[in-house]
Amino acid sequence: MTKKQLDESVTYLKNKGFDTPEIGIVLGTGLGQLVNEIEDSLVAHYNHIPNFPLATVEFHSGKLLFGTIENKKVVVMQGRFHLYEGYDLLDVTYPIRVMSELGIQKLFISNAAGAINLDFKKGDIMLIEDHINLQGGSPLAFKNVAEFGDRFVDMSEPYDTYMRNKIIAIAKREKISLQKGVYASVVGPQLETKAEYRMLKTLGADAVGMSTVPEVIVANHLRLPIVAVSVLTDECDPDNLEPVNIQEIIEIAGKTEPKMIKLFKELIKTL
Numbered sequence: 131m132t133k134k135q136l137d138e139s140v141t142y143l144k145n146k147g148f149d150t151p152e153i154g155i156v157l158g159t160g161l162g163q164l165v166n167e168i169e170d171s172l173v174a175h176y177n178h179i180p181n182f183p184l185a186t187v188e189f190h191s192g193k194l195l196f197g198t199i200e201n202k203k204v205v206v207m208q209g210r211f212h213l214y215e216g217y218d219l220l221d222v223t224y225p226i227r228v229m230s231e232l233g234i235q236k237l238f239i240s241n242a243a244g245a246i247n248l249d250f251k252k253g254d255i256m257l258i259e260d261h262i263n264l265q266g267g268s269p270l271a272f273k274n275v276a277e278f279g280d281r282f283v284d285m286s287e288p289y290d291t292y293m294r295n296k297i298i299a300i301a302k303r304e305k306i307s308l309q310k311g312v313y314a315s316v317v318g319p320q321l322e323t324k325a326e327y328r329m330l331k332t333l334g335a336d337a338v339g340m341s342t343v344p345e346v347i348v349a350n351h352l353r354l355p356i357v358a359v360s361v362l363t364d365e366c367d368p369d370n371l372e373p374v375n376i377q378e379i380i381e382i383a384g385k386t387e388p389k390m391i392k393l394f395k396e397l398i399k400t401l
């Protein structure tokens with residue numbers, strides 16, 4: 131990755147009218163309906179943005195949208211890049227760097243995740259308070275990282291406390307039950323074994339998924355305040371494990387998404 135490549139991506143988007151968004155939003159698997167809330171939207175397909183990672187065959191819907199939500203300018207990623215699709219850690223975090231160069235001051239992230247903490251149920255929303263990186267690498271482990279920021283990035287508070295407290299207050303006011311916890315990221319795409327679910331619990335994870343952590347590391351590199359939520363789509367109980375049903379995971383994500391949209395929209399209002 132070079133500065134020149136980033137500049138080319140950003141110039142393309144600026145020429146399309148992506149003019150200084152304040153907030154960047156990443157929408158996870160099955161969580162695309164927030165795009166219906168964008169007013170006066172502009173669209174850029176990932177395939178058309180210079181230097182964006184090349185999309186895989188099955189990855190059709192990836193696009194970047196620009197517009198306003200609650201009178202704030204936003205840029206929204208509908209679909210993200212995953213390690214399990216064969217992308218590397220620089221690929222999956224490239225859009226975060228692009229959104230930062232476009233001017234975002236805050237980053238909202240969402241994902242679909244499995245519940246490791248069995249007090250949590252599918253259809254719950256979990257505010258991510260901290261994470262465990264189990265993806266076997268770092269998006270900051272590249273030679274010219276110093277051109278982009280510090281090499282040794284502090285991760286003592288990776289999720290912005292101010293915005294987290296706002297989300298907690300909004301959930302209370304709107305009577306949305308909100309779990310809080312630690313998200314562990316794995317590579318996937320296979321789901322976990324019973325033994326792996328036991329391990330994740332022992333490690334202190336409350337939820338597990340295949341994304342988000344690299345994006346959060348890069349956002350910290352860029353000193354972007356982050357708020358991130360998991361939509362819990364299945365319960366990962368090693369003693370009663372049912373075969374995974376991806377269709378059901380996507381369905382539960384879709385059904386739960388309105389709560390996430392409410393939290394994000396109300397948070398935007400306060401910023």
Ligand code: HPA
Binds near residue numbers: 243338363364
């Ligand atoms: N693991 C288990 N369950 C899940 C995941 C995962 O990575 N993502 C969504 N549900």
